[in-house]
Structure formats: structure tokens, C-alpha cells
Amino acid sequence: MSSSPNPAPPYASLDDTDRAILAELAADGRLPNNALAERVGVAPSTCLARTRALHGCGAIRGFHAEVDPAAMGLPLQALISVRLSAHDRAVVAAFRARSVRLPGMVAVFHVAGADDYVLHVRAASADALRDFVLDHLAVDPAVQHTQTSLIFEQARGLG
Amino acid sequence: MSSSPNPAPPYASLDDTDRAILAELAADGRLPNNALAERVGVAPSTCLARTRALHGCGAIRGFHAEVDPAAMGLPLQALISVRLSAHDRAVVAAFRARSVRLPGMVAVFHVAGADDYVLHVRAASADALRDFVLDHLAVDPAVQHTQTSLIFEQARGLG
DNA sequence: ATTCAGCCCGAACAAAATTCGGGAGCATTG
DNA sequence: CAATGCTCCCGAATTTTGTTCGGGCTGAAT
Known part of the structure; x- marks a missing residue:
């Protein structure tokens, strides 16, 4: 609809x-x-x-409220760089499909460069963030390496 | 209002x-x-x-349409990691304030780790992206180093 | 027990979204 | 050149939605 x-x-x-x-x-x-x-x-x-x-025609993809993450009990945010162990189309597509459904996932970026993906995630606490990485990424055989960068502050661009 | x-x-x-x-x-x-x-x-x-x-109370920060960047003539997206040359509060705050106003800026992340900022930007072409980095970041004395990662694909998270 | 504050509800009112029929500009065509 | 068909735009009527307001309920403090 x-x-x-x-x-x-x-x-x-x-x-x-x-x-x-x-x-x-x-x-x-x-x-x-x-x-x-x-x-x-x-x-x-x-x-x-x-x-x-x-x-x-897809130029407008949808409308969304911008919610303060802290208001939903997810005060922590992080960018997680992910390097995959293989790069065939199937592996990459499957990783993407899985990623977007992970709890706390805000955005999934498939990027060029040394790393393959950058994940923008929210978490309730440092423990929850660690568990997120261990439970969903580290155990994934398609994932070779991850690096998590905590987000101190985020701002929307204007241009 | x-x-x-x-x-x-x-x-x-x-x-x-x-x-x-x-x-x-x-x-x-x-x-x-x-x-x-x-x-x-x-x-x-x-x-x-x-x-x-x-x-x-700020829990809802605003409402925004999610627009396909290609529809606005900005088909390229990139994540730019930025390392600053100094880390005193004034320098960092000034960089953030400047960044959010740059053309094509989608989001500014102040992160922990080796790099200080990750910028999510849109551009009309590879040339425009290069010019963006050269004109706005490389010339900035507060910026020590940048690394640009082209975004192949982006997806919204669901959780 | 009474008062009071806070919250919720539902009906009335105002404002917006949506539909629909018609008219102007324009390219193609006889 | 005139006629045709097409596309796009507009403005009024209708339906849906947003918003305000007064009253009632619950629970805590007096």
C-alpha cells in the first residue's frame, strides 16, 4: 500500500x-x-x-521521525567496520540481508576500501554492545575482522 | 513553535x-x-x-523524508574518516560546527579511536567528491589526515 | 473522608488531505 | 493550417484528520 x-x-x-x-x-x-x-x-x-x-517512483523512500536514541533506552551508538573473509556476491548479499535485521541496527554501509561494511548500531550499554559484536558478528563465518568505534556525538548535516 | x-x-x-x-x-x-x-x-x-x-522534551528531534540521493543529483556517497591535529575542546567543537554546514553533508559522527570524526557525505560525481575533500577538509589546519571510503550501497536498519 | 493533581477520554470545531471535472499549453497529424 | 490527442495544472467540493475543550476517573496527600 x-x-x-x-x-x-x-x-x-x-x-x-x-x-x-x-x-x-x-x-x-x-x-x-x-x-x-x-x-x-x-x-x-x-x-x-x-x-x-x-x-x-522511489525518489522518496519513506518518512521517519528522528528519535533521540537515549529516549528509547539505547544511549550508546557505534560504528563497526567489518571485513569479510570472502567477497563473492552471494556472501556479500547474505551478510547485508542479515545485518539490516540485527537488533539496534541503524544503517548498513557497503563500502570500498580495506573494510567491506560499516555498521551503525545502537546499544543499551557497553555490555550490550560487546554482546552484539560477539553474538552477531564474531560468530559469523563470513566475518573475518571487526573494529568498533564508539560514537561520542552525532549531528545531522544540513547540506 | x-x-x-x-x-x-x-x-x-x-x-x-x-x-x-x-x-x-x-x-x-x-x-x-x-x-x-x-x-x-x-x-x-x-x-x-x-x-x-x-x-x-527532545525525544523526537524532527521528521524527515528519506530521499534517494540519486534523485537529487547526488548519486555518490562516501564515509570520510578524519583525524584532527589537535584535540582540545575548542578545536573539536569548531570542526563539528563547520562540518555540519558543508554542502552534501548527511551526518557527522564524533568517534572514539584512531580517527576523530567520520563524515557521511553525498556528491554529484567523483570529481565533486575529490573537490569536497580538497576544498573543505585538506585545507583545514585542524585536519591532519582523511581517508575516504566510497559507499557502494546503503540500507536502513530495522532494529 | 475530602481535596487535589494528573491523566484520560469523547464530542465539537477547525484545518488539512483528497477527489474530480474542466481548461490551458503543446506536439503530432491529417 | 487546423484538428486531434496528450499532459499537466488548477480550484471547488467532499472526506478525512488534527486540535481544542470540558468533564470524569484514579490515586496520593491532608
């Missing part, structure tokens, strides 16, 4: 209005449709159709 | 309803208040008051 049904067409024709809508909604996901319409300079009905189309 | 006016009181008393609201809104930031109320098992008016309180 919601997400993107298309197999990712190349973003053919996004005009300035579309990009303005994306920028506004990225900054404030709860901007009312009529206020959004006024800001980007079209009628509310038009704006709604645009927004739906953007959502339908 | 919107953001958090309080100086961040420790999250004293969040009950199960509050946590349910946070979880639902983190998963779907556009869930109507009606539907949200039904899911967490309270009246719409109560739910609205709860949500406002959560927003007011």
Missing part, C-alpha cells in the same frame, strides 16, 4: 519543482501539503500528485 | 505508550495521529498530547 513498486527507473525527468519538494520534505517531513505547495509554487492538488509520484 | 526548548532533562519517565509512539513514528513518520492512537491504545487527543510532549 505504500512503498516503491518500480524496479528503479533512472530518475528521468525531475524538474525544479520536484527537487524543491524533495528538499522541503527532507528538511521537514511533516510539512503540510498545502504549505509545501505554497513554498514550491504550485496548487495543493498538483503538489500532492507530485509528491505521490516521487514516492511511487 | 517547533523544536526543543528544554536543556535536555534526563529522560525521566517514558512509559510503554511513549516508547510505542516513538517506535511507530520512527518506522512511519507520517502515520496519522488517529491511526497512531489506535496502534498504541489511547485516544487521539491523548496521543496528540503525548506526541507533543515527546517532541517538546
Whole structure:
């Protein structure tokens, strides 16, 4: 009923209005449709159709509240660099699929370089974080090596 | 009219309803208040008051659309590890404040370990990414060293 | 036992989302 | 050149949602 049904067409024709809508909604996901319409300079009905189309073609992937992790009892965050023992497509895809479902997982980055993945995770405590690494990563035969960096502070970018 | 006016009181008393609201809104930031109320098992008016309180006390920091970077003409993403040349509070704070305003910046992580910061950035092309590093990081006297890892793929976590 | 504070609810009101029919601009076509 | 079909946009009517407000319940302190 919601997400993107298309197999990712190349973003053919996004005009300035579309990009303005994306920028506004990225900054404030709860901007009312009529206020959004006024800001980007079209009628509310038009704006709604645009927004739906953007959502339908996958340009808008979803809307999310940004929640303070501490409020959910997960005050610790970490970036975990993961090096895999093999790099065939199947191993990599399987690791990714498994990773996104791990508890406390915020984001999974498949990166170029010495390490293969960087995982952004949340945890309730240092013990929980250690257990996370031991229980879910260290035991994984696809994982050769991990390095955990505690996040002192995180800030959203503006650009 | 919107953001958090309080100086961040420790999250004293969040009950199960509050946590349910946070979880639902983190998963779907556009869930109507009606539907949200039904899911967490309270009246719409109560739910609205709860949500406002959560927003007011900083537990909810904001709402944002998740936009496909490619749709905004920024198909490349990278994680840039940054090592600073000094670590006094002033230098670190200044770097953070500068970073969040850089164009294409998605998130700034202040981390423990050999590196001081990890920057998540978007760019229009490889050239633009190189220019970003050269123009904004390499020239910064506070920056001792950077290492850029291209992001092949990114996925949101579910837990 | 009474008072009081805090919380929750449900109905009334206001505001927003959504639908729908029609009109303007434009490229193709007879 | 005129006609056709297409796409996109708009604005009013309808439905859904957000929001306010007064009253009732529970539990603790007096």
C-alpha cells in the first residue's frame, strides 16, 4: 500500500519543482501539503500528485521521525567496520540481508576500501554492545575482522 | 513553535505508550495521529498530547523524508574518516560546527579511536567528491589526515 | 473522608488531505 | 493550417484528520 513498486527507473525527468519538494520534505517531513505547495509554487492538488509520484517512483523512500536514541533506552551508538573473509556476491548479499535485521541496527554501509561494511548500531550499554559484536558478528563465518568505534556525538548535516 | 526548548532533562519517565509512539513514528513518520492512537491504545487527543510532549522534551528531534540521493543529483556517497591535529575542546567543537554546514553533508559522527570524526557525505560525481575533500577538509589546519571510503550501497536498519 | 493533581477520554470545531471535472499549453497529424 | 490527442495544472467540493475543550476517573496527600 505504500512503498516503491518500480524496479528503479533512472530518475528521468525531475524538474525544479520536484527537487524543491524533495528538499522541503527532507528538511521537514511533516510539512503540510498545502504549505509545501505554497513554498514550491504550485496548487495543493498538483503538489500532492507530485509528491505521490516521487514516492511511487522511489525518489522518496519513506518518512521517519528522528528519535533521540537515549529516549528509547539505547544511549550508546557505534560504528563497526567489518571485513569479510570472502567477497563473492552471494556472501556479500547474505551478510547485508542479515545485518539490516540485527537488533539496534541503524544503517548498513557497503563500502570500498580495506573494510567491506560499516555498521551503525545502537546499544543499551557497553555490555550490550560487546554482546552484539560477539553474538552477531564474531560468530559469523563470513566475518573475518571487526573494529568498533564508539560514537561520542552525532549531528545531522544540513547540506 | 517547533523544536526543543528544554536543556535536555534526563529522560525521566517514558512509559510503554511513549516508547510505542516513538517506535511507530520512527518506522512511519507520517502515520496519522488517529491511526497512531489506535496502534498504541489511547485516544487521539491523548496521543496528540503525548506526541507533543515527546517532541517538546527532545525525544523526537524532527521528521524527515528519506530521499534517494540519486534523485537529487547526488548519486555518490562516501564515509570520510578524519583525524584532527589537535584535540582540545575548542578545536573539536569548531570542526563539528563547520562540518555540519558543508554542502552534501548527511551526518557527522564524533568517534572514539584512531580517527576523530567520520563524515557521511553525498556528491554529484567523483570529481565533486575529490573537490569536497580538497576544498573543505585538506585545507583545514585542524585536519591532519582523511581517508575516504566510497559507499557502494546503503540500507536502513530495522532494529 | 475530602481535596487535589494528573491523566484520560469523547464530542465539537477547525484545518488539512483528497477527489474530480474542466481548461490551458503543446506536439503530432491529417 | 487546423484538428486531434496528450499532459499537466488548477480550484471547488467532499472526506478525512488534527486540535481544542470540558468533564470524569484514579490515586496520593491532608
